[in-house]
Amino acid sequence: MIDLTRLYGAYATRLFADLGAEVIRVEPPGGGSDRRLPPATAGALAAGQGGVPFAFLALNKKSVVVDLTTPAGRDILKALVATAAVVVVEPEAEDGLLADILAVPGVRVVTVITPFGLTGPYAGFAASDLVVQALGGIVWLSGEPGKPPLKIAGEQSLFVASLYAAAATAIALWDAETRGAGHVVDVSAQECIAHSLQNAVQVFDLEGRVSTRGGEGTRDATESAFACQDGWVFLAAPLALQASWSGLLAWMKEEGFDGHAALTSAPWQDRPRRTTAAMKAEFKVLIERFLADKTKARCAAEALKRKIVMAPVASIADLGADPQLLFRRFFQTVAMPGIGSEVTIPGAPYRLSEPVWAIDRPAPRLGEHDAEVLGRMNQGHPGRADPAGRASA
Template identity: 30%
Template structure:
């Protein structure tokens, strides 16, 4: 807490104290919005960085107006969409076309370690805030840009949301069953992959800065990130020259590796080698299947996967999923129940890994990055109200503050 005289009035300001982490002391200026960028900067925040979210006038980040809201089905005034990926941050509203607000923003940049943005390429340059321009002010700045298609290439200025990228990357076409339509992955995978890789790029650039003393421009594309997750699809393309067909839940190169029907509900079995298949056959009382020429090797099982599934389910459908989970697990074969989100949230494993936390009174997924020597609190600071820290931040990074430190140019 600091107190600064301003005429006869005492003004106090403070910034949020995040949990201790490897990025403690790092100042991040977060211009990102919606999901892709905020997901990446939240990881920095969870790991100790001070993250200041700069929002436009009006309603701020678009996701403040997205549901679901706290208290659904009754509409509330706190968006869970916004809260989940902005916990622990500070908020200031700045109009980056206004001279006074631009000066505050530049004062922030002079002191920042990281600036993150996910505007369409060219937007920051038109505002006068390109990497090259800001690096002149702060050569140590790590400037991270995350966009749909990156800063280069013929599609660089193409507008993109998660489903656009899923459609153009091939993952939407590859998802679903052979007799069904292309299916969007059941989460905003391209947004989230882009956010994770943005975090990776920032961490890498910060590490390089320790040796060189210079910042860098990190350029991440949601499209690139999604392509990098399509390894099986690209394996098939490289091997055959053709796009892979949709195959439902089964694995393209291992069998049995799929969702199977029991007497009451489906569950999952995964045999990644011949030994595990033999153990499975013994556990379900069908030892002869392991010697069947159609199923004796993984390659032959993949070639005859439809017949193998019929043979297995002819036995599995005689007992409940709970029965088979116990029997197959006892045999040492990887097996799992098919859970919904509510069931997964209530697993003891989820609790043990601290993956369902509270932030600002809202339950949400925790931080998956566990680092020895640093706390992983069950209760964290929540997402900020719009411009919640604006007055304090304007004072901290205002012109008078800049004059005192000699940073105004």
């Protein structure tokens, strides 16, 4: 696999690398722009390594340096493409790059990832994660009613685009290997976001209305995140979830909470009233007073015992001690030169019946594999992943 990505497809190619594909990053002299994404130390950059995002997204990959601004560099790229079953590219990097790739003879999958796709009125437009999220619609659905829309944290458009691209590429590769027909996969990050908008598309299709922030303003007073002693918990105890509502009231009664009587009064049996701003404000005061002396762990334990739909809101720090993730051995400790001798990172996002997922190597230094990859190419031995899934020379 030839990797000509920087942002939208970087995780897609890493997913293939983790399964044993030989993923070769083609970088310009000085390195790809993604190496410099913050946080990045001057020492790591000087050593030809990269920042924290690069160290994660380039695990298991190889790096070769090719100057694509020169005719000789383009010839090297064409020779690399000729050895590959898959090329993943963000083509705005160099003029004519995609045309050069598509002109190389052979059967392969060429996956093109851009903010808005290769056609249409926005084709070729520059964008950022915020712009793609906004024009994809997820920003409209995020946040509180009556307040500004919110961008989801964590560069989500880049990861969503990568997930869609990886799935489409895998399907196209299977077809190419089965029928001997090549494919061009045109991935629009905007369309990937628009396709993943919770149930907004179905709501419009079935009910003829556009979803908005906060569940169209009809969310029950109990459905929100509330403060407790050491953080936040999410609660959902509307009348439609009678067991959750009854369990919450029973817990309050057992604790002798003085707000219990107010919540058993007639207004709290009126579903429409429970969605009003006044009732939401009243419930927030009561529930946060009730939870003020209770930890997230205790809330979770009581919720399980009483069938209350309530769960802790985990911080990043909490995830490392999450009992489910620890039991599944989700986190992996790997070497990341330039960042630390060993770093704990998220592991495989799935489990397969065969142990083909692995982290074999840290993110590559710039040009680390020039001699291996380019020398092998010159000798006419491109190399492919072996049937067991790990890359062979």
